[in-house]
Amino acid sequence: xxxxxxxxxxxxxxxxxxxxISDGALDRICRSGTDAVIIGGTDGITFENTWELLKRVRRYxxxxxxxxxxxxxxxxxxxxxxxxxxxxxxxxRWLIGAHHEAIRLYGRYxxxxxxxxxxxxxxxxxxRVARLTKARSSLSEEEVTAxxxxxxHLFRMPVVYVEYSGRxxxxxxxxxxxxGIVRSRLFYGGGISTPEQARxxxxxxxxxxxxxxxxxxxxxxxxxxxxxxxxxxxxGPDALR
Amino acid sequence: xxxxxxxxxxxxxxxxxxxxISDGALDRICRSGTDAVIIGGTDGITFENTWELLKRVRRYxxxxxxxxxxxxxxxxxxxxxxxxxxxxxxxxRWLIGAHHEAIRLYGRYxxxxxxxxxxxxxxxxxxRVARLTKARSSLSEEEVTAxxxxxxHLFRMPVVYVEYSGRxxxxxxxxxxxxGIVRSRLFYGGGISTPEQARxxxxxxxxxxxxxxxxxxxxxxxxxxxxxxxxxxxxGPDALR
Numbered sequence: 001x002x003x004x005x006x007x008x009x010x011x012x013x014x015x016x017x018x019x020x021i022s023d024g025a026l027d028r029i030c031r032s033g034t035d036a037v038i039i040g041g042t043d044g045i046t047f048e049n050t051w052e053l054l055k056r057v058r059r060y061x062x063x064x065x066x067x068x069x070x071x072x073x074x075x076x077x078x079x080x081x082x083x084x085x086x087x088x089x090x091x092x093r094w095l096i097g098a099h100h101e102a103i104r105l106y107g108r109y110x111x112x113x114x115x116x117x118x119x120x121x122x123x124x125x126x127x128r129v130a131r132l133t134k135a136r137s138s139l140s141e142e143e144v145t146a147x148x149x150x151x152x153h154l155f156r157m158p159v160v161y162v163e164y165s166g167r168x169x170x171x172x173x174x175x176x177x178x179x180g181i182v183r184s185r186l187f188y189g190g191g192i193s194t195p196e197q198a199r200x201x202x203x204x205x206x207x208x209x210x211x212x213x214x215x216x217x218x219x220x221x222x223x224x225x226x227x228x229x230x231x232x233x234x235x236g237p238d239a240l241r
Numbered sequence: 242x243x244x245x246x247x248x249x250x251x252x253x254x255x256x257x258x259x260x261x262i263s264d265g266a267l268d269r270i271c272r273s274g275t276d277a278v279i280i281g282g283t284d285g286i287t288f289e290n291t292w293e294l295l296k297r298v299r300r301y302x303x304x305x306x307x308x309x310x311x312x313x314x315x316x317x318x319x320x321x322x323x324x325x326x327x328x329x330x331x332x333x334r335w336l337i338g339a340h341h342e343a344i345r346l347y348g349r350y351x352x353x354x355x356x357x358x359x360x361x362x363x364x365x366x367x368x369r370v371a372r373l374t375k376a377r378s379s380l381s382e383e384e385v386t387a388x389x390x391x392x393x394h395l396f397r398m399p400v401v402y403v404e405y406s407g408r409x410x411x412x413x414x415x416x417x418x419x420x421g422i423v424r425s426r427l428f429y430g431g432g433i434s435t436p437e438q439a440r441x442x443x444x445x446x447x448x449x450x451x452x453x454x455x456x457x458x459x460x461x462x463x464x465x466x467x468x469x470x471x472x473x474x475x476x477g478p479d480a481l482r
Contacts, residue, residue: 083395085395087337087341089333090333092330092331092333092336095333095336095337096328096336096391099391099395100328100384100387100388100391101387103387103390103391103394103395104383104384104386104387107386107387107390107421110390110394112394115394115395117394117395117396142345143341143345145345145348146341146342146344146345146348147341149344149348149351150337150340150341150344153351153353153356154324154326154340154344154356154358154396155358155395155396155397155398156396156397156398157396157397180348
């Protein structure tokens with residue numbers, strides 16, 4: 001099952017179809033030993049730029065998934081589809097509205113067995129995604145834990161995604177998300193640029209997502225694969241569950 | 242598992258703790274052969290009136306579930322808890338906000354194994370619940386189907402609940418909800434008062450909920466158990482799935 005495959009990911013790269021990447025850099029990313037390449041972004045995502053990037057990644061063996069942010073860019077040729085549900089969005093469009101519209105239009109053609117919903121908690125108020133979704137992103141640890149619990153138990157989401165997009169996150173809030181889940185997988189993404197950050201994220205999360213770093217230091221980005229693989233995940237605070 | 246027990250329900254009564262019911266009427270409801278009694282409502286629900294009603298129902302063997310609408314009235318002694326998520330609410334509080342708040346306060350004490358989330362689609366714009374949740378309740382068949390699909394596939398909800406609260410629904414929209422689901426159970430509630438309506442609802446839905454009728458014609462309400470049991474559910478439109 002797809003969600004089991006996703007559950008095995010320790011490290012993934014996220015590529016933005018709206019940003020240029022050289023063939024050389026893409027080659028290094030795709031041969032890095034990462035578990036998967038995710039293609040997706042917030043701004044300027046089109047069918048054309050997504051398709052172009054997918055074709056280039058398809059020269060490699062690495063699994064390639066689309067993180068869907070706009071229904072007009074969906075491409076069936078991906079190995080699977082990650083569907084973000086922004087749990088702390090104040091604009092219900094990003095919680096459910098855009099999804100409802102896409103399902104209304106394409107519902108009977110959606111290959112649900114290749115779809116993995118992600119319960120996003122957006123925590124960097126300055127990020128583009130926070131502004132777009134009007135995310136209530138100044139959250140206490142308790143509030144983050146509650147979103148994670150809600151994602152797992154009320155919505156049975158296979159993935160809870162702590163998203164800092166653009167800056168490295170507060171480890172206490174990543175731990176707070178962990179405290180809310182038992183079976184769901186914890187993804188962390190945002191601002192990883194040093195070996196220490198990659199290792200810390202690997203201790204706290206099941207899956208570490210590296211994105212932005214690819215575009216300004218591909219060497220360092222490739223190194224995160226090793227840093228994450230060398231680092232065991234710390235045990236969850238089961239006593240709190 | 243609780244959601245399997247809920248999945249076996251063909252007929253249930255819903256009692257409103259904020260409405261008076263005589264011992265005689267309650268006796269008839271609880272001995273009617275219904276699969277379960279649900280206690281819940283929209284207005285004036287308190288710990289006290291819920292507890293009073295639960296105590297009275299507990300004299301009988303019938304399973305008794307709480308449909309939670311306010312965190313201050315939750316009572317652990319119920320057999321299980323149904324948690325409505327109003328999918329077509331324009332006010333995100335009824336989609337996720339109230340749930341997040343309750344989970345933040347009580348999260349670690351919630352017996353999730355006894356909780357069944359319900360994906361509500363509220364379709365009577367004149368109902369109290371539609372006004373409270375600011376439900377976008379004038380929906381096309383396509384839109385209802387899309388909400389049902391979303392509930393099953395994105396949120397993995399065991400129950401999709403078509404709610405007309407106060408008047409009998411449009412069979413085309415109940416069928417539209419059915420067309421969107423494969424594994425989730427379809428609940429129908431709202432305005433059932435005649436044998437014909439009970440039978441039609443039983444053909445269209447997995448579980449028929451009878452509420453209001455209890456309070457003005459308990460004889461007719463008790464009869465709905467038989468009407469529902471005698472009626473097979475019609476086959477789903479699998480070709481559309």
